[in-house]
Amino acid sequence: DTEVTQTPKHLVMGMTNKKSLKCEQHMGHRAMYWYKQKAKKPPELMFVYSYEKLSINESVPSRFSPECPNSSLLNLHLHALQPEDSALYLCASSQVRPGPNYGYTFGSGTRLTVV
Amino acid sequence: AQSVTQLGSHVSVSEGALVLLRCNYSSSVPPYLFWYVQYPNQGLQLLLKYTSAATLVKGINGFEAEFKKSETSFHLTKPSAHMSDAAEYFCAVSDTDKLVFGAGTILRVKS
Numbered sequence: 741d742t743e744v745t746q747t748p749k750h751l752v753m754g755m756t757n758k759k760s761l762k763c764e765q766h767m768g769h770r771a772m773y774w775y776k777q778k779a780k781k782p783p784e785l786m787f788v789y790s791y792e793k794l795s796i797n798e799s800v801p802s803r804f805s806p807e808c809p810n811s812s813l814l815n816l817h818l819h820a821l822q823p824e825d826s827a828l829y830l831c832a833s834s835q836v837r838p839g840p841n842y843g844y845t846f847g848s849g850t851r852l853t854v855v
Numbered sequence: 856a857q858s859v860t861q862l863g864s865h866v867s868v869s870e871g872a873l874v875l876l877r878c879n880y881s882s883s884v885p886p887y888l889f890w891y892v893q894y895p896n897q898g899l900q901l902l903l904k905y906t907s908a909a910t911l912v913k914g915i916n917g918f919e920a921e922f923k924k925s926e927t928s929f930h931l932t933k934p935s936a937h938m939s940d941a942a943e944y945f946c947a948v949s950d951t952d953k954l955v956f957g958a959g960t961i962l963r964v965k966s
Contacts, residue, residue, distance in 0.1 A: 746898075764858045765937060771952070773953065773954070776925055779874075781958075781959075781966075782945055782956035782957065782958055782959050783899070783945075784954050785954075785955075788953055790952065796952065796953060818866060819948075825905075830898055830899065832899075832954070834954075836952075838887055838906065838949070840906070842887060842906050842949070843889070843901060843904055843906075844901075844947075844954050845898075845901070846887065846891070846898045846899040847898055848897055848898035849897070851896065
């Protein structure tokens with residue numbers, strides 16, 4: 741299995757809702773990432789998990805709450821979002837350290853719209 | 856911190872013409888470099904990567920890139936453009952424990 745699977749593919753939520761984005765990989769990668777991508781922009785890093793522990797938080801507002809319940813799963817919990825949070829949310833995974841097959845594999849993303 | 860710069864936010868070529876997308880990196884150590892393609896409303900697909908093995912890297916869909924340390928470049932090329940190559944292309948560098956992207960280049964292919 742060489743894929744990263746993200747669900748749902750599309751999500752529309754109100755500003756008072758609570759929702760979660762899910763990401764799953766079975767490549768044995770021990771680093772997982774959340775990126776946010778606005779239209780016409782490159783992906784921007786939000787969070788990094790290494791060995792299921794949060795290693796990087798790029799000053800993301802607390803209305804975004806990541807969780808890594810095990811080495812294959814990564815969640816992003818959303819609460820009280822703003823319309824400007826509407827974006828494509830991408831999950832990725834990789835080996836923790838560079839090696840012969842080093843690389844980052846991305847999911848197809850969740851298109852989030854906040855109304 | 857490591858970074859990449861993509862020269863040209865938009866590139867337009869005719870079908871069958873050479874594709875050249877430019878990427879320069881800034882790194883104090885041998886970098887790991889990547890090219891990704893993104894089609895509208897989709898995720899990122901890896902085209903190819905440089906991980907300090909061969910300097911000429913061949914990827915999917917006929918793309919290749921050459922790592923040139925003297926020029927700090929990792930330009931992406933394809934000999935003959937197809938209409939299906941129209942997409943946005945991102946150069947990226949692995950910086951310690953995360954991937955950092957360039958601004959992206961939108962490739963337009965004219966028939």
